[in-house]
Amino acid sequence: MLAQVQTLLTSWAAIIDHSIDIGTKKALVVLRVPLATLSQRGSAICLEDCECIGLKVCETVNGETIALDLEEIFKRSGSPAVIIKDCDASLQKGVRLWSEKQGVSVPVIEDIGHVSASALKEQFEKTKAYIQFTALLRTGAHRLRQTDLAFLIPPKLRTKGRFQSISKLGAWADKMLAVFASKGQAKKGSLLARLRIAMPKFLSLKSFIIPFAKTTKVVTQVLEILKNKGLTQSHYEQCYECLNELPKNSKVKKRLHKWLDKHLDIQKKLGGLPLLVSSDIIESLFGNFKHIIDRNPQADMNRTTLLIPTLCGKLDEVTITGALSKVRHKDIEVWETENIPYTVRKKRKAFFSDLVSQKAGK
Numbered sequence: 001m002l003a004q005v006q007t008l009l010t011s012w013a014a015i016i017d018h019s020i021d022i023g024t025k026k027a028l029v030v031l032r033v034p035l036a037t038l039s040q041r042g043s044a045i046c047l048e049d050c051e052c053i054g055l056k057v058c059e060t061v062n063g064e065t066i067a068l069d070l071e072e073i074f075k076r077s078g079s080p081a082v083i084i085k086d087c088d089a090s091l092q093k094g095v096r097l098w099s100e101k102q103g104v105s106v107p108v109i110e111d112i113g114h115v116s117a118s119a120l121k122e123q124f125e126k127t128k129a130y131i132q133f134t135a136l137l138r139t140g141a142h143r144l145r146q147t148d149l150a151f152l153i154p155p156k157l158r159t160k161g162r163f164q165s166i167s168k169l170g171a172w173a174d175k176m177l178a179v180f181a182s183k184g185q186a187k188k189g190s191l192l193a194r195l196r197i198a199m200p201k202f203l204s205l206k207s208f209i210i211p212f213a214k215t216t217k218v219v220t221q222v223l224e225i226l227k228n229k230g231l232t233q234s235h236y237e238q239c240y241e242c243l244n245e246l247p248k249n250s251k252v253k254k255r256l257h258k259w260l261d262k263h264l265d266i267q268k269k270l271g272g273l274p275l276l277v278s279s280d281i282i283e284s285l286f287g288n289f290k291h292i293i294d295r296n297p298q299a300d301m302n303r304t305t306l307l308i309p310t311l312c313g314k315l316d317e318v319t320i321t322g323a324l325s326k327v328r329h330k331d332i333e334v335w336e337t338e339n340i341p342y343t344v345r346k347k348r349k350a351f352f353s354d355l356v357s358q359k360a361g362k
Contacts, residue, residue: 005053007078011035011270014080015050016091017282018061019289025340027305030054030073031282031312035081038230038274047282047288052309053077057340061246066094071101078121081270082107083277086114097240098140107260107266110259111279112226116219119161123215125163136168140199149194152176171210176202178308185328215252218242222256230274236264285311305340 012034019027031050038045054073056064064077072078083106092108095195102156123347124130137154144153153174155168179195186193196202221242229235239260246253289309293304 028056050312063093067097070098076087077270084109119252122164123251143198165215167220170213
């Protein structure tokens with residue numbers, strides 16, 4: 001698939017990201033999506049709308065290595081009209097270094113999901129009320145687990161990227177407020193009585209939960225508009241209207257207003273088509289790939305990485321036949337040697353081979 005990459009006559013967006021760590025290695029993946037795709041589909045893009053134009057496996061990841069990889073990838077595919085990425089510092093530096101070397105200024109879109117998560121984190125994470133709230137939830141979840149009330153356990157708080165899924169927690173807390181709000185003494189053994197025992201100070205955090213739930217709800221509405229429809233003038237106005245429901249001093253409101261203003265300028269300069277502002281599709285790609293390799297008891301970043309390009313685009317008979325007829329097994333071995341410095345399997349084999357060749361006790 002990678003060998004078939006060619007330049008496009010139409011303008012396109014590059015979505016770039018690193019996979020999660022698998023062993024000691026990561027994969028830098030670059031997807032290509034024509035700018036008109038979102039308008040033509042009328043909803044969030046799918047993997048079949050994307051083409052994988054770059055795949056680099058590496059152990060050392062920094063701005064310099066990313067810039068070199070992008071230079072090689074874009075030399076074959078041509079330059080994108082815009083680049084979409086998350087807020088990772090190494091990606092930011094890599095794109096900047098590549099752009100400076102080419103002498104061109106390619107607009108960069110900061111993924112709206114990561115930006116909103118960062119804004120939520122900035123507003124809530126270090127507040128005393130949020131710390132008390134999450135501590136109460138952990139204790140409550142422990143008490144409810146393995147009981148008949150387990151269906152009321154709060155959404156699990158992720159260790160990494162917690163605020164990217166925090167809206168689920170806001171929605172849960174808002175519903176639970178209605179449950180806890182019943183006045184008077186609860187009947188012994190009733191659902192309410194048992195919940196009050198599991199999370200005894202839930203209602204005391206009401207002044208935090210209400211604005212927290214409201215903020216996460218508004219963010220969810222904004223994300224739903226932008227991820228499914230893209231950014232246009234009308235969608236910009238819809239998002240502004242949603243955000244205006246938040247208080248003037250809301251950090252989330254200020255941060256997303258700033259993001260909207262900046263990216264609407266980019267959308268206009270690119271011709272006015274709905275602007276793709278989410279890199280969710282590449283996360284979906286990584287999720288599909290991880291699901292496949294997790295079946296292996298010893299998951300490793302080896303030649304199975306070449307599955308990633310095959311999970312994108314529309315694989316018709318002509319494409320598959322062309323790939324099978326033009327790529328030899330020897331070509332794959334060469335690619336693996338050049339791109340995969342080592343594999344766990346090879347290191348394991350070499351280690352035990354050397355061990356067996358030695359005499360016992362020496």
